[in-house]
Amino acid sequence: MYRVDLNSDLGESFGRYNLGMDDKVIPLISSANVACGYHASDPVVMEKTVALAKKAGVRVGAHPGFPDLMGFGRRNLNVTPGEAKAYVLYQLGALYGFCKARGVQMQHVKPHGALYNMAAKDYELAKAVCEAVKEFDRDLIVLALSGGQLAKAAMDMGLSAAQEVFADRAYEEDGTLVDRRKEGAMITDEDEAIRRVVRMVKEKKVRAITGKDIPIEADSVCVHGDGVKALAFVEKIREAFLKEGIAVCALDGRD
Numbered sequence: 001m002y003r004v005d006l007n008s009d010l011g012e013s014f015g016r017y018n019l020g021m022d023d024k025v026i027p028l029i030s031s032a033n034v035a036c037g038y039h040a041s042d043p044v045v046m047e048k049t050v051a052l053a054k055k056a057g058v059r060v061g062a063h064p065g066f067p068d069l070m071g072f073g074r075r076n077l078n079v080t081p082g083e084a085k086a087y088v089l090y091q092l093g094a095l096y097g098f099c100k101a102r103g104v105q106m107q108h109v110k111p112h113g114a115l116y117n118m119a120a121k122d123y124e125l126a127k128a129v130c131e132a133v134k135e136f137d138r139d140l141i142v143l144a145l146s147g148g149q150l151a152k153a154a155m156d157m158g159l160s161a162a163q164e165v166f167a168d169r170a171y172e173e174d175g176t177l178v179d180r181r182k183e184g185a186m187i188t189d190e191d192e193a194i195r196r197v198v199r200m201v202k203e204k205k206v207r208a209i210t211g212k213d214i215p216i217e218a219d220s221v222c223v224h225g226d227g228v229k230a231l232a233f234v235e236k237i238r239e240a241f242l243k244e245g246i247a248v249c250a251l252d253g254r255d
Helices: 022-028 043-056 081-102 113-121 123-136 149-156 190-203 230-244
Strands: 002-010 031-035 059-063 106-109 141-145 160-166 205-207 213-215 220-222 246-248
Touching: 002 022, 002 059, 002 190, 002 230, 022 043, 022 230, 031 043, 031 106, 043 059, 043 081, 059 081, 081 106, 081 113, 081 123, 113 123, 113 141, 113 149, 123 141, 123 149, 141 149, 149 160, 160 190, 190 205, 190 220, 190 230, 190 246, 230 246
Parallel strands: 002 031, 002 220, 002 246, 031 059, 059 106, 106 141, 141 160, 160 220
Antiparallel strands: 205 213
16 A cells, blocks of 8 residues: 655635635545745734644644745745745745644645745755754654755754655656746646656655656645636545555554
């Protein structure tokens, strides 16, 4: 039996702006990455998202990003490792308040957007993110791009690292994600995306955008919860996993 975590980036609404279908997606996943107020979300949304996850028995993790609401945290910022560390610590503390109030234990940390992609390539930045995690709570799992520098930094520092793959994103030959601005960056055919992710879990391989097969480790699969077909996509992935003998379980190993 194969086992894999199913995660989604959630709690990304803000004020009167609603994004995603959190209430419908959360019951279908095993780990929720909750935005912490920098790239998206606000205190009311954070509290609601943690409550929804607790009700569904879904693990909660922090989803810290750059302080960039207008750019949704997807614009590369020129920050020092020290600044990045402070940003992550600040956001961990913010989410922890809501988790503590609800009696929920934080399971993991997954950086968002540009911070995630930059840390996957920049070891010093990745190290700063991991230092924040380690100083805050060394038992938290770092959820990072498979084969990237963030996963390496976490393991070098003695933290637990879970390697993540994406069902709907194309890969470069070096294992990084194809830039969203490039043609072919997004896998829009749902059946193809599901075939790719099943192969990643069972064969530990994925076809890069160049056509070359590359190795990959799939401890967790990210499914985006903000698209118009997000709910149907998550349902199809779970159905495919059941047929393929792939069990969905949280990063901490609990079903």
